[in-house]
Amino acid sequence: MVLLTLLAAVTIGIIRIRNLFGVVVLGGIYSFLMASVMIVLDAVDVAMTEASVGAGISMVLMLGTLYLTKTEETVPAHTPLLPLFVAVATGAALVFGTFALPPFGVADTPMNLHVAPYYLGNSIQDTLVPNVVTSVLSSYRGFDTLGETAVIFTAGIAVMLLLKGKRDVKPGPKRRSVRR
Amino acid sequence: MKFDVIFRVAAKILIPYMLVFALYVQFHGDFGPGGGFQAGVIAAAMVIFYAIIFGLKAAQKIFPPRIIELMVPSGVGIFAGAGVLSLLLGENYLNYSPFAQDPAHGQEYGIILIEIGVLVTVSGTMVAIFYSFIGRGR
Numbered sequence: 001m002v003l004l005t006l007l008a009a010v011t012i013g014i015i016r017i018r019n020l021f022g023v024v025v026l027g028g029i030y031s032f033l034m035a036s037v038m039i040v041l042d043a044v045d046v047a048m049t050e051a052s053v054g055a056g057i058s059m060v061l062m063l064g065t066l067y068l069t070k071t072e073e074t075v076p077a078h079t080p081l082l083p084l085f086v087a088v089a090t091g092a093a094l095v096f097g098t099f100a101l102p103p104f105g106v107a108d109t110p111m112n113l114h115v116a117p118y119y120l121g122n123s124i125q126d127t128l129v130p131n132v133v134t135s136v137l138s139s140y141r142g143f144d145t146l147g148e149t150a151v152i153f154t155a156g157i158a159v160m161l162l163l164k165g166k167r168d169v170k171p172g173p174k175r176r177s178v179r180r
Numbered sequence: 181m182k183f184d185v186i187f188r189v190a191a192k193i194l195i196p197y198m199l200v201f202a203l204y205v206q207f208h209g210d211f212g213p214g215g216g217f218q219a220g221v222i223a224a225a226m227v228i229f230y231a232i233i234f235g236l237k238a239a240q241k242i243f244p245p246r247i248i249e250l251m252v253p254s255g256v257g258i259f260a261g262a263g264v265l266s267l268l269l270g271e272n273y274l275n276y277s278p279f280a281q282d283p284a285h286g287q288e289y290g291i292i293l294i295e296i297g298v299l300v301t302v303s304g305t306m307v308a309i310f311y312s313f314i315g316r317g318r
Contacts, residue, residue, distance in 0.1 A: 127291060
């Protein structure tokens with residue numbers, strides 16, 4: 001509850017602040033709080049990923065972007081009514097969706113009765129790996145992880161295509177180029 | 181930050197431990213939380229940390245962009261290649277059972293192999309994105 005209150009406070013801070021540097025720092029704080037929430041929910045792997053990717057790498061990349069652009073957010077030119085409506089509608093739909101979910105931590109839900117008991121019972125015999133998260137991700141569900149890796153690969157290639165290579169300061173003779 | 185003594189000394193102390201921690205997360209992922217993705221991000225964070233403290237050129241001397249860019253597709257190649265290898269050994273795609281004498285050990289080796297693939301792709305991608313952001317100049 002304390003964590004969620006802090007999350008809400010940080011979110012309001014992100015909305016209110018116009019200085020983008022502050023927004024990036026608050027985003028890092030948000031990620032760390034989210035990682036703490038994941039630890040409370042016993043999802044240590046997710047917490048680790050959130051702390052390192054959300055708070056670490058993406059913050060550095062955001063700061064790198066700020067170095068390339070301005071650090072003050074411009075005042076929006078249009079009214080915030082339409083975005084507000086979209087956000088409220090999406091949020092309401094998501095909250096409505098949670099009503100159909102089973103209560104948190106109940107054992108006899110479909111997701112805990114379908115394949116999970118098999119994984120929990122046979123992971124060590126099948127793969128000799130005591131950490132079921134690893135054996136599910138890499139062995140039982142290897143296809144999904146392959147797709148995930150391919151997504152990261154694609155994202156990296158896309159960013160490199162967009163940002164890498166020569167950047168002409170003005171048309172005509174190239175004055176400076178990014179070294180390979 | 182290149183001339184700040186405190187940062188430089190702290191970085192020199194911390195960076196080896198970051199690398200060891202990345203490898204620990206990688207190879208201890210079978211027993212505790214972690215795995216290729218987290219280890220890759222930690223290793224990339226080490227490179228980024230080094231680049232922030234000592235400058236981009238020094239980092240690119242140790243981790244050349246060419247090698248980093250090669251890492252991005254080769255990790256996916258290792259992962260998909262493990263699948264092809266299991267096809268060639270007469271099993272389903274990405275079923276690592278024939279990698280060793282008995283199926284369980286084969287699964288274990290297969291998991292280690294593909295986790296290395298994930299590590300290579302993730303760390304390569306993160307560092308490559310960082311390089312292309314920072315190397316762009318104003």
